[in-house]
Amino acid sequence: MITEILWGNCPDTVQKAAQILQSGGLVGLPTETVYGLGADGLNPEAVEKIFLAKGRPQDNPLILHIGKPGDLVNLCVNIPQSAWKLAEAFWPGPLTMVLPVSDKIPKITTAGLDTVGVRCPAHDLTRAIIEATGKPIAAPSANRSGKPSTTTAEHVRVDMDGRIDAIVDGGDCAVGVESTIVDLTGAKPRLLRPGGVTPAQLVAVLGDLEVDKAVLGQIDQDEIVRAPGMKYKHYAPDATVLIVDGDRESAAEYVRNHYKKSNAVLCFQEELELYEGFCPIAYGRLSQPETLAQGLFAALRDLDGKGYTTVYARCPQGDGVSYAVANRLKKAAAFTVVNLPKRKKIVLKPMTTV
Ligand code: TXA
Numbered sequence: 188m189i190t191e192i193l194w195g196n197c198p199d200t201v202q203k204a205a206q207i208l209q210s211g212g213l214v215g216l217p218t219e220t221v222y223g224l225g226a227d228g229l230n231p232e233a234v235e236k237i238f239l240a241k242g243r244p245q246d247n248p249l250i251l252h253i254g255k256p257g258d259l260v261n262l263c264v265n266i267p268q269s270a271w272k273l274a275e276a277f278w279p280g281p282l283t284m285v286l287p288v289s290d291k292i293p294k295i296t297t298a299g300l301d302t303v304g305v306r307c308p309a310h311d312l313t314r315a316i317i318e319a320t321g322k323p324i325a326a327p328s329a330n331r332s333g334k335p336s337t338t339t340a341e342h343v344r345v346d347m348d349g350r351i352d353a354i355v356d357g358g359d360c361a362v363g364v365e366s367t368i369v370d371l372t373g374a375k376p377r378l379l380r381p382g383g384v385t386p387a388q389l390v391a392v393l394g395d396l397e398v399d400k401a402v403l404g405q406i407d408q409d410e411i412v413r414a415p416g417m418k419y420k421h422y423a424p425d426a427t428v429l430i431v432d433g434d435r436e437s438a439a440e441y442v443r444n445h446y447k448k449s450n451a452v453l454c455f456q457e458e459l460e461l462y463e464g465f466c467p468i469a470y471g472r473l474s475q476p477e478t479l480a481q482g483l484f485a486a487l488r489d490l491d492g493k494g495y496t497t498v499y500a501r502c503p504q505g506d507g508v509s510y511a512v513a514n515r516l517k518k519a520a521a522f523t524v525v526n527l528p529k530r531k532k533i534v535l536k537p538m539t540t541v
């Protein structure tokens with residue numbers, strides 16, 4: 188199969204992409220979070236092709252993408268008021284809601300669950316393609332399973348060339364990490380995956396939010412989880428990733444003391460100078476956490492295929508989008524973190540004169 192590149196600024200791109208999707212094909216689609224691998228979510232044969240192209244286990248459900256918030260009523264039943272409040276506040280945008288699924292949705296799309304994840308992406312071109320297709324678009328991230336998500340059309344080409352019909356090149360993704368997922372089917376709203384919409388923003392609308400265990404730590408393979416995708420080790424580069432947590436000097440000292448040939452460092456732009464000679468890659472600026480989100484997956488991809496055995500990684504703290512960045516990095520590191528002791532601050536006493 189020849190994978191066609193459809194340019195975002197070409198007038199016939201929307202029509203071409205919609206035609207491929209309507210006829211059961213696969214199209215790599217830009218969104219504000221990461222690129223998606225889209226198919227007609229109501230066509231079981233088309234959806235099956237997504238699993239094959241990605242090498243994705245079929246027990247991992249797909250998110251449905253809609254062109255306008257009101258389309259939610261076509262996919263879900265018993266929609267709570269909280270869902271409409273969230274849609275009002277954050278759609279189009281980087282938020283996926285898990286809701287009870289309508290029986291119109293094929294089982295393969297939801298991996299047989301009685302719920303479905305739905306999102307209205309904040310990308311005009313992709314929303315236009317969804318509208319022109321006239322169907323909800325099932326789209327997981329457009330990476331091969333087990334690889335970092337794709338944030339440029341070129342990443343999608345590298346992973347999917349020859350496996351899908353087309354890629355729409357809509358430029359680099361603005362957010363850079365996948366959407367926030369919130370499950371609204373339980374007694375309390377539950378955060379299944381942090382993303383561009385922050386926990387504080389969700390609490391401001393919902394008043395309440397539980398954080399799923401899978402966000403906080405490693406899940407056993409045989410554990411039953413609310414978010415089936417969470418038990419797979421995602422976002423992992425070829426090397427073992429080790430997060431080095433501590434102030435900038437202690438971290439640099441730790442890396443210098445442990446560094447071996449064939450190791451590398453994933454750090455903040457502001458710390459690059461500390462790791463000269465230790466194969467450093469900066470993924471963004473600590474002072475601008477949105478740049479860390481934008482750069483993380485590209486940096487993880489850069490580290491691949493270079494024969495590195497261990498990558499020492501610097502991870503941001505705090506809430507906001509840093510919380511999502513830290514979650515992805517910790518998953519890449521299988522939650523292996525070196526916690527360095529805090530340095531004692533030397534307090535200079537004022538000199539006393541006799
Ligand atoms: O930003 C995003 O969400 C991107 C773009 C393309 O929209 N999509 C994305 O899809 O990240 P994917 O398949 O790579 O990740 C979706 C996650 C998976 O971990 C999956 O298990 C979970 O959402 N998921 C999907 N449907 C679910 C459901 N009904 N209940 C719980 N988790 C669900």
Ligand code: MG
Nearest residue numbers: 327328336365
């Ligand atoms: Mg994914």
